[in-house]
Amino acid sequence: MAPPRSAFGASPPGGRPQRTGRAGSAASAWLPRVLLGLVLAGCLQPVVAGEGRTPRPVVESATAGTQCVAPPDVMRREHMNFLKHQRDDTVHGGIRGAKFSLKGCIECHAGQQTGSVNGAPTNFCVSCHSYAAVKIDCFGCHTGKSGAAVAQGGAK
C-alpha cells in the first residue's frame, strides 16, 4: 500500500532533512542486530536441519553399480507420471518390462537392511514421501520388497 499522504498531496515542509537524519541513526541501530541475526542463523542452521520436528529425507543410495532409467532431477519431478502412464500399458495392454516399472525401481532402490523401499522410515520411497507429506497407496497392493528379499522371505 502507498504511504498515507497529507491532505494537500505534498510532503510537509522540512520533512526531507528530518528523515535523512533519522535514517542515519536507525541504520547504526539495526545493522549490528541484522548481522548478529545472520551469524546466529548461520550457526543454528545445521542443528535445525538435523533435529527438526520433521525428519529430513535421508535418501538411501541405490544398489551400487546400477544406473537409473533417467537423470535424478527428471525422476524426482516426473516419476509419478512415468509410473502412472506405464501402469495402464501393463495392466490393460500386457506390456511388461518397459522402462519405468515399479518393480524396476524397487530392484535397485530397496534398502540394504530391510530389502524394501518402504520397510523402514529411512527407506527410499518412504523417506521422501513422509518429508513431502505425500500419502500414496502403491504399497497397499504392491510389495515394497525386491525380488531377492521376497525369495529370501519365502525360504525362511
Next chain:
Amino acid sequence: MSRRGFLGVAAAGLAGVMLAPGIRLIEIAQAASPAATPTAGASPKVRWGMLIDTTKCASGCTDCVTACNTENGLDPKPSPTSSQWIRKVEIKEIRTGRASSVPVMCQHCAEPPCVDVCPTGASFKRADGIVLVDRHTCIGCRYCMMACPYKARSFVHEELSDQKPDVPRGKGCVESCTLCVHRIDKGDKTTACAEACTKAGHGAIVFGDLNDPASEISQRVREIQTTQLRADLKLDTGVRYHGI
C-alpha cells in the same frame, strides 16, 4: 524468454548433451538398463482358454487350488472370507448318482457380465480375452461379484502383506483368476494350475490359444465333446469342460 530462463535452459541442454567428450547421459542410461525390450503385449489374434477334463479330475484332489494359491500369494489356509481364485465344486446327478469334481474359476467370457456392470471400467477384458480387474480403478463396489454367474470373484476384506512382486493385491479391491497373466505376458505357455495338474500326472487341465488351430487345446476341443458352464447365458466362455 527472460535472460535467466535462457541461461538455465542452455546450461541444462549443455549438461544433457555432453558429460565428457563423446559420452551422454542418455547413452549411459540405455547401456545400463537391463530391461531392454518390453514384451509385445496382449494380441487380439489370441484367445486364451482352458479345457478341463473332469473325467480325469479326482474328487478331493486340490493340486490346482494349492498351485494357484502359491503362485499368486493367496492365503494358503483359506478362511471363509479369504480370496479364492479357483475352487473345487463337487456335483452329482441325483437321479443317476453320477458324481464329478469340477475346478471352477473365472471363465474369461467373451461377453463378460462383470465388465458390463462395472461403474468405473476397472473390470475389463484384454485383447487376448483375459478378463481382469484393474485395481488402480476398482472402488470395491462388488457389482461384478453380483453379476458373475460363476461366483468367480472375491473381495479382499483385510489389509495384506508380503504380496508377490508379480501379483499385486490389496484391501478394498475385487479380484479373480488372471489366467496367470504375469506368466503369459512373459511368454510362458501354461498357468500354475495347469502346470501343477500335468506335473501331478492328472493332465485334467489344458491351457492354450483357442484361436490357434494347431494348439493342443484347439485340437482337443475339436475332437471331444465339451460344454460351457451356463451355456444358456451365451457368454462364450474361454474355459470349457469335458465330461459334465
